[in-house]
Amino acid sequence: MNLIALKMLTGDRAKYLGLIFAIAFCTFLLENQTSIFAGILRRTGSQIIDVSDANIWVMDPKTEYFEQTKALKDTDVTRVRGVEGVEWAVRLFKGNPVARTMDGKFATSFCLGLDDATLTGAPRKMLLGSWERLREPDAIVVDKAGYLLLFPDEPLQIDRTVELNDHRAVIVGISDASAPFLSYPIIHTRYSQAINFVGRERTQLSYVLVRSAAGVNPEEVTRRIEAQTALRARTTEQFRWDCIRYYLKNTGIPVNFGITIAIALIVGTVVAGQTFYLFTLENLKQFGALKAIGVSNGRLTKMVLLQALAVGGVGFSLGTGMAAAFFEITMRKIATRGLVLIWQNVAITCACILLVIIIASLLSIRRVIVLEPAEVFRG
Amino acid sequence: MINENSIAVSTHALRKHFGGNGARVEALRGVEFQANLGELTFIAGPSGCGKTTLLSVITGLLEPTEGEVHLFGQNLTELSGEQQIAFRRKNLGFVFQQYNLLPALTATENAAVPLIAAGVKWSEAMERAKYLLDKLGLNGRSDALPAKLSGGQQQRVAIARALVHEPRLIVCDEPTAALDHVTGDKVMELLASTAVHPDRAVIVVTHDSRVFHYADVIAEMDDGEIVETKNMARKEVFA
Numbered sequence: 329m330n331l332i333a334l335k336m337l338t339g340d341r342a343k344y345l346g347l348i349f350a351i352a353f354c355t356f357l358l359e360n361q362t363s364i365f366a367g368i369l370r371r372t373g374s375q376i377i378d379v380s381d382a383n384i385w386v387m388d389p390k391t392e393y394f395e396q397t398k399a400l401k402d403t404d405v406t407r408v409r410g411v412e413g414v415e416w417a418v419r420l421f422k423g424n425p426v427a428r429t430m431d432g433k434f435a436t437s438f439c440l441g442l443d444d445a446t447l448t449g450a451p452r453k454m455l456l457g458s459w460e461r462l463r464e465p466d467a468i469v470v471d472k473a474g475y476l477l478l479f480p481d482e483p484l485q486i487d488r489t490v491e492l493n494d495h496r497a498v499i500v501g502i503s504d505a506s507a508p509f510l511s512y513p514i515i516h517t518r519y520s521q522a523i524n525f526v527g528r529e530r531t532q533l534s535y536v537l538v539r540s541a542a543g544v545n546p547e548e549v550t551r552r553i554e555a556q557t558a559l560r561a562r563t564t565e566q567f568r569w570d571c572i573r574y575y576l577k578n579t580g581i582p583v584n585f586g587i588t589i590a591i592a593l594i595v596g597t598v599v600a601g602q603t604f605y606l607f608t609l610e611n612l613k614q615f616g617a618l619k620a621i622g623v624s625n626g627r628l629t630k631m632v633l634l635q636a637l638a639v640g641g642v643g644f645s646l647g648t649g650m651a652a653a654f655f656e657i658t659m660r661k662i663a664t665r666g667l668v669l670i671w672q673n674v675a676i677t678c679a680c681i682l683l684v685i686i687i688a689s690l691l692s693i694r695r696v697i698v699l700e701p702a703e704v705f706r707g
Numbered sequence: 708m709i710n711e712n713s714i715a716v717s718t719h720a721l722r723k724h725f726g727g728n729g730a731r732v733e734a735l736r737g738v739e740f741q742a743n744l745g746e747l748t749f750i751a752g753p754s755g756c757g758k759t760t761l762l763s764v765i766t767g768l769l770e771p772t773e774g775e776v777h778l779f780g781q782n783l784t785e786l787s788g789e790q791q792i793a794f795r796r797k798n799l800g801f802v803f804q805q806y807n808l809l810p811a812l813t814a815t816e817n818a819a820v821p822l823i824a825a826g827v828k829w830s831e832a833m834e835r836a837k838y839l840l841d842k843l844g845l846n847g848r849s850d851a852l853p854a855k856l857s858g859g860q861q862q863r864v865a866i867a868r869a870l871v872h873e874p875r876l877i878v879c880d881e882p883t884a885a886l887d888h889v890t891g892d893k894v895m896e897l898l899a900s901t902a903v904h905p906d907r908a909v910i911v912v913t914h915d916s917r918v919f920h921y922a923d924v925i926a927e928m929d930d931g932e933i934v935e936t937k938n939m940a941r942k943e944v945f946a
Contacts, residue, residue, distance in 0.1 A: 329823055332812065339811020339852075617807035620768055621868075622796025623824045624789065702763035704807055705880045 329623065333631035334638060336611060343607045344639070347600055351643025351681060352650065354596025358589060358677040359651035359669060365585040367667035372575050373568030374506035374666070375438065375514065379420075379449040382537035383546050385567045386417070386553055389560045393574035394567070395509075397422055400533040400559065407557045408536045413544040414553070418443035421519050422534040423526035424512070425493040427470075429478050437474065437513040439492065441522025448537055451516055457486040457501030462518055468497045471505035473662045474513020492525040507666040509575070593680060600643075601688035604636060608692035612699060619701035628696050636689035644681045648674060714777075715876055715908030716742040716765055721774035723760055723931075734760040736931040737774070744875075745905045747898075747921060750912045752928035758912045759880060761928070765910070766799055766878055767791045779875060796825055800869030802879035802898070806861045808853040808868075814840055814860075815849040818867035825872060832871075839867045843897060859890035866898060877902050879911040883918055895921045 338344050376385065376394055386408050388398040408417040421441030428434040442449045442462065450459040451469055461467055468490075475484060488499045492515070505514040517525070523532045538561070540549040546563045553561035562570060576582050608615075615628055651669050658664040723735040734757045742748040750758045763769040765776055767783050776783040778798065786794060800821070808817045819836035823829065840849045843863045853861055862882060869877050879898065883891030895918045902909045911922070919925060919939070927935040 331829065332809065332816070332820065332823060335811045335816070336809060337811075339809075613805070613807055614809050617801070617803065617809075618820070618824070620766070620795070620801050621821050621824055622792050622799070624792050627824075700768070702759075702768040704801075704803060705759045705763055705768075 329627055329631055330634055333634045336614065336631075337607075337635040337638060340607065340610070343603060343610075347603050347607070347639045348643045348646060350596060350599040350603060351640055351684070352647035354592055354600065354684065355644050355647025355677055355681055356650045356654070357592035357596075358680055359648060359673055360654060361585055361588045361592065362673040362676065363651070363655065363670050364667055365581070365589075366670050366673060368509070368581065369572045369575060371507050371509045371666065372571040374508050375440065376564055376568045376571070378451065378506050379537060379564070380452060381448050382418075382539050383564050384414075384538035384540060384550055384553070384561055385564065386536035386538055386557070386559050386561045387534075389558065391560055393571040394422075396574075397534040400536065402533055404533065404557065404559060405536050408538060408553055408559070408561075411549070411553050411556050413541050413549040415539045415541040416446075417536050417538045418446055418448045419519050419533050420449055420535040420537050421522045421526075421532055423522060425495075425515075425525045427474075427478060427497075427513055427515065428491040430489065433478055433480075435474070435477050435513055437470075437492070437515045438508060439515045439517060439522050439525055441517055441519035443537075444518045444520050447518070449516070451501075451503035451505050451514075453504040455502045455504050456484050457499075459501055459503070459516070461500035462516065464498070464500060466496050466498050466521070467500040467517065468492070468521075469501040469503050469516040470499050471503045471514040473505075473507065473511065473665065474515065475499070475502050476662055477511070477513055493527065495525050497525070511663065593684070596681075597684045597687055600639075600684055601691070604639065604685075604688040605691050605695075607635075608632065608695055612695065613704065615696050616699055616701055616704035619699065620704050625697050629693050632689055632693050632696055636685040636692070640681050640685035644678060647681075648677075713744045714741060715744045715779060716740065716910065717777045718761075718765065719775045719777075721761070721764060721776065722772045723757075723764055723769065724772045734931055735764065735771070735774075738928075738931070738933055740765075740926060740933055742876075742908045742910050742924070744908050745903065746923040747903050747909045747911065749919065749922040749925040750910060750928060751914055751916075751919070751925050753914060756928045757931040758914075758928055760931075762878055762880055762910065762912050766801070766876075767795055796821070797872075798875050800872065800874040800877040800902075802862070802865045802869045802877065802882050804881035804884050806853070806858075806865045806885075808861055808864055810853050813850050813852060814845060814856065814864045814867075817853065817864050818871050820868055821872040821874075836867060836871050839871050840864065843867050843901065857890075858886050859894060862886060862890075862894045863897065866894070866902070870902060875907050877907065877909045879909070879913075881913055881915070882911060883913065883915050888917060891915065891918060 405417055405419055423439045424436050425439050426434055427437045447462055455472055459469055484502050486499055490497050540546040550561035655669045659668055718738050718740045721735050721738040725732045752758050764771045815833055815836045818840055819832040822832035837849050845863055882894055899921045922939045925937045926933050
């Protein structure tokens with residue numbers, strides 16, 4: 329009877345395709361929007377994740393997210409180094425100098441000043457040049473997206489000169505830094521040089537980067553740092569989630585995406601549900617005939633469920649394929665790099681689609697179950 | 708000669724009411740009906756006299772309000788819902804006025820539905836259905852969808868579907884109503900030649916007097932009652 333159920337389903341091409349596309353577009357929208365949403369939120373902590381050699385960030389007690397910094401005292405580094413469980417601690421500067429090319433093209437940038445001695449936090453994924461060259465005078469490493477923002481349509485090339493707040497800087501490397509939340513160029517340079525680019529102030533230290541000692545729980549180390557220095561200390565993962573939570577709470581991003589996702593779900597449920605219900609109604613006479621012939625309600629319920637699952641399965645697969653193709657194309661573009669189809673979102677969408685088809689099939693099943701087989705005798 | 712073993716269907720004091728209070732309709736009023744094995748029994752009468760209701764109750768598709776229905780000695784009202792379904796699946800074949808073929812299935816697949824429902828393997832069911840369709844003169848059309856078949860051809864497929872699992876009772880609801888006279892006559896001829904069998908009863912509900920000559924027995928109904936039962940000299944037809 330399963331094969332008969334599937335043949336009944338696919339026999340009405342127009343309705344079958346309508347159902348498939350309703351589910352497919354619902355799937356596509358859900359996966360697309362939730363993955364972009366997650367990708368954008370992930371970008372809020374991109375620069376935190378890119379610093380792979382440290383695992384603890386120390387900052388002003390009131391700092392809530394990466395962009396929000398208040399300078400620490402230079403002596404704070406030494407205080408942090410004195411905490412038990414800290415293997416090493418180095419300075420990190422974050423500023424926003426304006427980068428300008430010789431052609432006059434300019435852009436506000438994220439400038440990260442790395443500890444002069446160790447270059448902790450230097451980009452590990454280099455596309456051109458070498459981060460070790462940051463030790464050279466005026467040296468900077470710029471990310472590929474930032475480079476293309478400053479030098480549109482030009483091939484990647486090192487040893488080019490730019491100005492950072494009117495200070496000469498030489499690009500010695502091009503990195504593959506993760507996309508930031510704002511499309512600013514990401515510039516890495518030495519700490520001493522970064523504060524020159526931005527302009528000296530009384531205090532300039534944005535963050536202290538810390539590596540916890542082997543065998544010591546990083547979270548325990550953060551608690552010790554906070555207790556002994558009265559500064560805020562977060563593990564990389566904690567700080568990254570702080571940023572995500574901040575943007576979730578303080579921006580319209582969740583509402584914006586939430587509305588689209590809700591509409592996709594509602595429209596998907598209504599369209600798919602209505603079409604499937606109509607499909608069942610149109611086949612009611614046939615279901616009645618099957619009932620008369622001796623097909624039980626249980627068997628008919630399984631047939632309707634199979635039809636719903638088949639439609640859901642094909643529609644979901646098609647929609648997921650469309651979403652995968654979308655991200656395959658967009659991930660290669662500079663503006664949308666790093667936005668990928670996240671498997672967790674595929675799983676959640678799968679659950680949503682399952683819910684949609686269960687709702688759609690419940691009404692249909694009810695109609696089939698309450699159907700009097702004697703109806704079949706009514707002309 | 709009719710003995711107790713040759714009685715396929717019998718009803719006793721069969722009543723069926725629809726609705727309640729002021730809207731109550733008495734569709735069957737104490738019907739006493741009998742159909743025998745090897746006979747083609749017609750239930751005739753004007754529209755709304757209760758023919759289809761009687762057929763529905765006889766086949767277990769409707770519960771009687773009162774009275775008993777015996778099919779091959781089995782009191783239908785004593786069977787549970789599931790048992791009735793299994794009983795119907797094994798012993799009954801249906802031919803409907805509007806054919807009620809599944810539009811997405813080919814003629815062979817439609818004819819094979821009762822076998823599939825009974826759990827027969829797909830390939831075997833198709834083979835048996837195709838054999839029967841060939842026998843009913845549909846060779847060459849077995850892969851056609853119902854929409855590509857004429858009314859007469861569709862009714863032949865419906866007859867094949869009713870016969871394929873070799874049931875002991877075949878019920879036909881106005882099998883010629885949707886057909887022109889010539890096609891209707893052919894369908895009745897086919898039914899009389901292939902469905903009637905010493906171990907099988909065929910009940911036909913109709914008000915088409917043009918096909919009465921195919922009947923062995925005609926039970927005339929009016930206003931929910933059998934008002935007259937006539938034994939006929941059935942026209943002999945050969946498969």
